[in-house]
Amino acid sequence: MKITKNAVATLEYTLTDDAGELIDTSEGDTPLIYIHGTDSLIPRLETELDGKAVGDELKVHLKPEDAYGERDDEMLQTMPRTDLPEDVELEVGMQFQAESDDGIHIVSVAAIVGDDVVIDANHPLAGVALNFDVKVIEVREATSEELEHGHVHGDAEGCQHD
Ligand code: ZN
Numbered sequence: 001m002k003i004t005k006n007a008v009a010t011l012e013y014t015l016t017d018d019a020g021e022l023i024d025t026s027e028g029d030t031p032l033i034y035i036h037g038t039d040s041l042i043p044r045l046e047t048e049l050d051g052k053a054v055g056d057e058l059k060v061h062l063k064p065e066d067a068y069g070e071r072d073d074e075m076l077q078t079m080p081r082t083d084l085p086e087d088v089e090l091e092v093g094m095q096f097q098a099e100s101d102d103g104i105h106i107v108s109v110a111a112i113v114g115d116d117v118v119i120d121a122n123h124p125l126a127g128v129a130l131n132f133d134v135k136v137i138e139v140r141e142a143t144s145e146e147l148e149h150g151h152v153h154g155d156a157e158g159c160q161h162d
Contacts, residue, residue, distance in 0.1 A: 001139050003052045005037035008152055010138035011049075018129045033152045035142050042067055045132060052136050060132040071127035076110055077119045090117060095124065 110120040
């Protein structure tokens with residue numbers, strides 16, 4: 001069968017940036033399994049996968065605006081070092097979770113300037129063009145239970161989560 005709305009597709013993938021640097025891969029790890037048409041993946045990637053079948057391989061190039069968006073300088077925030085936990089040794093590039101009004105975000109340390117720290121709340125892949133190398137491994141219908149839950153269940157009977 002083909003990948004259509006409410007199909008469960010299993011994918012092997014490798015994700016690189018435009019410089020050819022590896023960002024993520026399913027190689028040596030579990031493949032990606034998702035329910036098509038439920039906005040589980042980047043929308044443009046789901047569009048490209050529509051109608052594909054087992055064995056199909058595709059390369060998808062996504063500009064930043066079609067992936068995680070452009071970088072936004074307004075998401076840089078300077079705060080005094082004393083506002084951050086004392087026992088953490090800060091380094092430029094380190095990432096941590098920060099809680100804000102609309103949930104938990106991954107933020108990173110963009111710079112340390114004297115007694116101030118510049119925190120970057122942009123998505124780590126904002127401003128990055130993405131190149132997906134995808135191979136379709138399996139396609140099946142979602143079960144009614146999976147559709148009800150909005151996620152894929154494992155091979156064993158029943159729901160495998162709390
Ligand atoms: Zn479930």
